[in-house]
Amino acid sequence: LLLLAIAPAGQAQVFSGVTNTITLPQGAETTPGSGASAYPLAEAGSTHQLYFGTVFGTTEVLKVTELRFRLEEGSSSLDAVVPRITFTMSTYVRPLDEFSAFTRDRYGVHGPDARVVYDGVDVRLTATSGSGGLASPFDLVFPLAEPFYFDPKAGHLLIEFATPLGRPNRDLDTQSPLTWLGGAGLFLSPDATSAGGLVAQLRYEVVPEPSVTSVVAVALAGAALFWRKRR
Numbered sequence: 001l002l003l004l005a006i007a008p009a010g011q012a013q014v015f016s017g018v019t020n021t022i023t024l025p026q027g028a029e030t031t032p033g034s035g036a037s038a039y040p041l042a043e044a045g046s047t048h049q050l051y052f053g054t055v056f057g058t059t060e061v062l063k064v065t066e067l068r069f070r071l072e073e074g075s076s077s078l079d080a081v082v083p084r085i086t087f088t089m090s091t092y093v094r095p096l097d098e099f100s101a102f103t104r105d106r107y108g109v110h111g112p113d114a115r116v117v118y119d120g121v122d123v124r125l126t127a128t129s130g131s132g133g134l135a136s137p138f139d140l141v142f143p144l145a146e147p148f149y150f151d152p153k154a155g156h157l158l159i160e161f162a163t164p165l166g167r168p169n170r171d172l173d174t175q176s177p178l179t180w181l182g183g184a185g186l187f188l189s190p191d192a193t194s195a196g197g198l199v200a201q202l203r204y205e206v207v208p209e210p211s212v213t214s215v216v217a218v219a220l221a222g223a224a225l226f227w228r229k230r231r
Helices: 002-011 096-103 177-181 212-230
Strands: 019-024 035-037 047-051 061-069 078-092 115-127 140-150 156-162 172-175 185-188 200-207
Touching (some): 047 200, 078 140, 115 140
Antiparallel strands (some): 019 200, 035 172, 047 156, 047 185, 061 200, 078 115
16 A cells, blocks of 8 residues: 555656746747846846746746847847856745845845856857847757756746856847836846846746645555554
């Protein structure tokens, strides 16, 4: 009975295996943003991007495996080596109206589950820019060294970008603050002013919750052990 009960419970922890891609803000897959940001590729200092948990369209835990960004349309293509790029991801659990105060002059402060998910040295970046009003491709791709598990029910996805001096002078595509404040996210530059949200793509898998069958099986296993000890 114990062996039969443990098997379904173990299977419930297996990932769905289906990789999903979401573009933030939604609707920007093939539409250029309404602005550009010099952070984090053209200005010094770490920056913070907050993606609201509601934009993922699910309440299940997400296994984030990759981040993608794109150049502002109309700029020159990029082929450069960046001395170091570090991404730290965490779950932001404080009130949204405290976000500016939370990050101002206190870089390196993250959510309680903060984890460095990308730390590259001498990273070679190549990217092309869209022309004629066309959106640039998401060819600034950063596979995470280890996945980050994000629960949209627990808060918002916070990403800190940190790079040293000597970066390429290119702007990333952004959307205006009004669009982001309406329900997608918020980007803060080192002076803690809103600079519009970075248009991004996230690759992730949905982590299925344990089924009712699995929960019952575990309960039966516990009852079997209890009965055995009583005998």
